[in-house]
Amino acid sequence: MPGKRKYTNATFTKRVDHEAGRHRTLRAMSEPAVCEECGAVYADRRWIAKQTGSEDKKHKHWRPPTTTVCPACQQKRTGEPRGFVYLDGAFFDAHHEEVEQLLRNESERAAEDNPLARIMEWKPGEGHKLTVSTTTEHLAQRLGHALEKAFSGRTKYDFSHENKLARVNWQRD
Numbered sequence: 001m002p003g004k005r006k007y008t009n010a011t012f013t014k015r016v017d018h019e020a021g022r023h024r025t026l027r028a029m030s031e032p033a034v035c036e037e038c039g040a041v042y043a044d045r046r047w048i049a050k051q052t053g054s055e056d057k058k059h060k061h062w063r064p065p066t067t068t069v070c071p072a073c074q075q076k077r078t079g080e081p082r083g084f085v086y087l088d089g090a091f092f093d094a095h096h097e098e099v100e101q102l103l104r105n106e107s108e109r110a111a112e113d114n115p116l117a118r119i120m121e122w123k124p125g126e127g128h129k130l131t132v133s134t135t136t137e138h139l140a141q142r143l144g145h146a147l148e149k150a151f152s153g154r155t156k157y158d159f160s161h162e163n164k165l166a167r168v169n170w171q172r173d
């Protein structure tokens, strides 16, 4: 995203320590914690998606949450994706709105299963009609399946075990 601030891990750690008022590490994060960027909540040692209207059904151990940044938002800041989906072919030119809507819908459904699965960036060009990066390998694969199911075309899946990176090529001419 243009003009987006870059954060280092050092900045992040310092900030959390400062906001919590005492030293704590991510490993021993206090619960509940809420992500200041996306509103995801950490409780019972797992992340759950932002709850809307959850004020009246608070967790039984509810305390005012600590503010933090969830791993998915941290990943967005550091810009290290785990998956890429490359979209190509003439079909995309004529139907890019439908295609993009499908990707958004599918990533929202994926976030219900795993709130840390997110689309990181949408980049037009760079040798493809569109490149979408994701925080998890699984989400890139899932988006590939969704494209294939909704719009046919050809899909190719590559997975690098070395750097745990999924690359999905989808094309419809």
Ligand SMILES: [Zn+2]
Pocket (backbone or CB within 6 Å): 035, 036, 037, 038, 039, 040, 069, 070, 071, 072, 073, 074
């Ligand atoms: Zn977040």
